[in-house]
Amino acid sequence: VKIVALCGGVGGSKLITGLHLEFPDDTLAVIVNTADDVILHGLNISPDLDTVMYTLAGSSNPNTGWGLEGDTFHGLEMMRTYGHDAWFKIGDRDMVTHLLRTAQLAAGGTLTSVTADLAQRLGVGRTILPMTNDRVVTRVRTRGGWLDFQDYFVRRGHTDRPLAVEHVGAAQASPTPQVLDAIAEAGIIVAAPSNPVVSIGPILTIPRMLDAIRDAPAPTVAVSPIIGSRSVTGPADALMQAVGFEPTVAGLAEMYKPWLDTLVVDSRDINRAGEIESLGLISKATDTLMPDVAAKRRLARFVVEAAR
Amino acid sequence: VKIVALCGGVGGSKLITGLHLEFPDDTLAVIVNTADDVILHGLNISPDLDTVMYTLAGSSNPNTGWGLEGDTFHGLEMMRTYGHDAWFKIGDRDMVTHLLRTAQLAAGGTLTSVTADLAQRLGVGRTILPMTNDRVVTRVRTRGGWLDFQDYFVRRGHTDRPLAVEHVGAAQASPTPQVLDAIAEAGIIVAAPSNPVVSIGPILTIPRMLDAIRDAPAPTVAVSPIIGSRSVTGPADALMQAVGFEPTVAGLAEMYKPWLDTLVVDSRDINRAGEIESLGLISKATDTLMPDVAAKRRLARFVVEAAR
Numbered sequence: 070v071k072i073v074a075l076c077g078g079v080g081g082s083k084l085i086t087g088l089h090l091e092f093p094d095d096t097l098a099v100i101v102n103t104a105d106d107v108i109l110h111g112l113n114i115s116p117d118l119d120t121v122m123y124t125l126a127g128s129s130n131p132n133t134g135w136g137l138e139g140d141t142f143h144g145l146e147m148m149r150t151y152g153h154d155a156w157f158k159i160g161d162r163d164m165v166t167h168l169l170r171t172a173q174l175a176a177g178g179t180l181t182s183v184t185a186d187l188a189q190r191l192g193v194g195r196t197i198l199p200m201t202n203d204r205v206v207t208r209v210r211t212r213g214g215w216l217d218f219q220d221y222f223v224r225r226g227h228t229d230r231p232l233a234v235e236h237v238g239a240a241q242a243s244p245t246p247q248v249l250d251a252i253a254e255a256g257i258i259v260a261a262p263s264n265p266v267v268s269i270g271p272i273l274t275i276p277r278m279l280d281a282i283r284d285a286p287a288p289t290v291a292v293s294p295i296i297g298s299r300s301v302t303g304p305a306d307a308l309m310q311a312v313g314f315e316p317t318v319a320g321l322a323e324m325y326k327p328w329l330d331t332l333v334v335d336s337r338d339i340n341r342a343g344e345i346e347s348l349g350l351i352s353k354a355t356d357t358l359m360p361d362v363a364a365k366r367r368l369a370r371f372v373v374e375a376a377r
Numbered sequence: 378v379k380i381v382a383l384c385g386g387v388g389g390s391k392l393i394t395g396l397h398l399e400f401p402d403d404t405l406a407v408i409v410n411t412a413d414d415v416i417l418h419g420l421n422i423s424p425d426l427d428t429v430m431y432t433l434a435g436s437s438n439p440n441t442g443w444g445l446e447g448d449t450f451h452g453l454e455m456m457r458t459y460g461h462d463a464w465f466k467i468g469d470r471d472m473v474t475h476l477l478r479t480a481q482l483a484a485g486g487t488l489t490s491v492t493a494d495l496a497q498r499l500g501v502g503r504t505i506l507p508m509t510n511d512r513v514v515t516r517v518r519t520r521g522g523w524l525d526f527q528d529y530f531v532r533r534g535h536t537d538r539p540l541a542v543e544h545v546g547a548a549q550a551s552p553t554p555q556v557l558d559a560i561a562e563a564g565i566i567v568a569a570p571s572n573p574v575v576s577i578g579p580i581l582t583i584p585r586m587l588d589a590i591r592d593a594p595a596p597t598v599a600v601s602p603i604i605g606s607r608s609v610t611g612p613a614d615a616l617m618q619a620v621g622f623e624p625t626v627a628g629l630a631e632m633y634k635p636w637l638d639t640l641v642v643d644s645r646d647i648n649r650a651g652e653i654e655s656l657g658l659i660s661k662a663t664d665t666l667m668p669d670v671a672a673k674r675r676l677a678r679f680v681v682e683a684a685r
Contacts (some may be wrong), residue, residue, distance in 0.1 A: 111480035143449050147470035151477060151498045161469035162455035168476075169459060172419035190459045 077268020385576020395677030
């Protein structure tokens with residue numbers, strides 16, 4: 070099977086690990102959100118690409134989900150010694166990823182080619198595809214005004230109530246040929262349990278992306294990052310409300326129904342199956358938490374079989 | 378007294394430490410070689426500026442003379458994991474200096490303004506002046522052809538016999554106004570015991586620099602980095618031969634005589650005083666090795682008093 074997954078960062082990467090380990094003989098391409106990419110200290114930082122890459126390289130930090138296992142933060146301390154902001158946690162090893170990406174982009178590489186090079190050098194045997202080579206920046210409106218995503222999410226710890234979300238540049242961005250090819254050739258398209266508004270959302274906002282998915286022959290399946298009326302982690306619930314959806318699996322079904330066939334929800338939400346199916350989707354319930362590798366693999370298999 | 382020192386990296390910085398500590402109430406401006414600056418992985422690296430800055434900040438690595446005390450090299454290991462060259466030893470904290478310099482230069486800063494900002498942020502109370510804001514690159518010719526300086530010096534560990542030296546871009550470079558002002562207003566001009574060919578040499582090669590020093594009212598004094606027919610450290614001896622000078626204090630006197638008043642040599646070279654004085658220079662002999670802070674201070678005082 071050609072598995073194509075749409076993914077953000079930490080939350081979704083757990084399912085990517087499961088797909089990677091559970092389907093070693095199938096091809097796996099991950100289309101990754103880049104709308105929370107940020108340029109800091111002159112470095113091109115792509116948090117979601119890095120999380121997926123480190124995850125597939127088997128070197129991600131198991132405690133945080135982001136960054137590299139065993140990384141140190143001595144450079145960050147030095148940044149503070151210089152009196153500069155150090156709210157974005159760049160590890161000493163992680164810094165080199167940003168450095169190489171920045172240098173390769175400056176030398177004329179595309180984010181797609183640079184990502185492929187870095188991933189290959191780390192021994193990743195899967196395909197990691199940025200959703201676009203163009204610059205898209207998610208911003209969140211709060212009472213205090215519009216904040217760039219990392220400002221909202223990391224610097225201010227997503228403590229502000231989000232009132233609106235926009236993806237600046239998305240309307241002018243193009244999906245890459247690699248992304249369009251992957252979608253067209255997919256045997257199954259999986260939306261990981263990433264934030265529907267700021268991870269999966271930006272991918273689908275790129276012009277032609279939604280049509281490409283709808284036109285593709287592959288069945289589509291998504292895993293809900295919402296259980297009950299709360300996100301498993303992060304501010305998905307508040308962000309769904311900010312864009313006008315109920316933060317429940319029913320709200321998610323409403324959001325995803327333009328392109329989705331099957332929604333995998335947590336067993337605790339089995340009572341919402343009727344609402345989901347009334348929207349024309351198939352509802353499948355299972356334990357969606359992934360505290361360990363066994364759970365990641367089990368959910369990955371469930372998802373792929375749910376879609377078939 | 379306004380002390381103006383010409384300096385390269387590790388060797389010369391020992392005297393800078395001595396001048397800094399021994400003359401706390403005098404002004405000290407250090408004009409620093411930038412001809413072994415290098416761009417690696419997209420980072421603007423200025424090894425000599427950094428060595429002088431870390432030295433004056435009291436945070437240089439006492440074991441190596443370059444880099445920061447207690448720095449780690451985890452990023453460098455990651456660079457190797459990515460399959461990239463890691464011959465130039467950038468520490469994790471040191472990396473941030475290059476990162477900030479690169480970002481500030483990209484934002485339109487001059488090397489002079491960026492250096493002043495970084496030094497001030499590290500609490501340096503002295504003036505550190507790059508010799509020029511223009512790009513000058515020292516190259517060394519070996520049997521295998523021309524090598525960029527860091528290639529010759531660091532990557533290949535200066536094991537090749539140097540046959541010629543050039544400072545590409547020097548003829549088109551200008552001394553900065555800050556450098557010319559410092560020289561014009563100096564009470565004493567000191568050439569540190571840095572490599573005369575690749576540290577002091579590039580500074581003097583910049584058009585107008587030699588005239589500025591000759592026109593300045595200040596007496597000039599230099600400390601020899603050569604004892605007997607060998608450099609105290611590094612390839613100064615071989616490089617002097619490559620540019621046609623005997624690697625002795627007599628050869629050094631010949632090199633420096635167009636602008637120098639007083640040459641401070643090691644006591645072991647006291648027998649060469651006649652040769653030095655026959656070139657019209659004053660020769661002063663003392664113990665020029667600086668194994669500890671006391672020796673650095675003692676030599677600094679000797680040098681300043683020799684010049685008066």
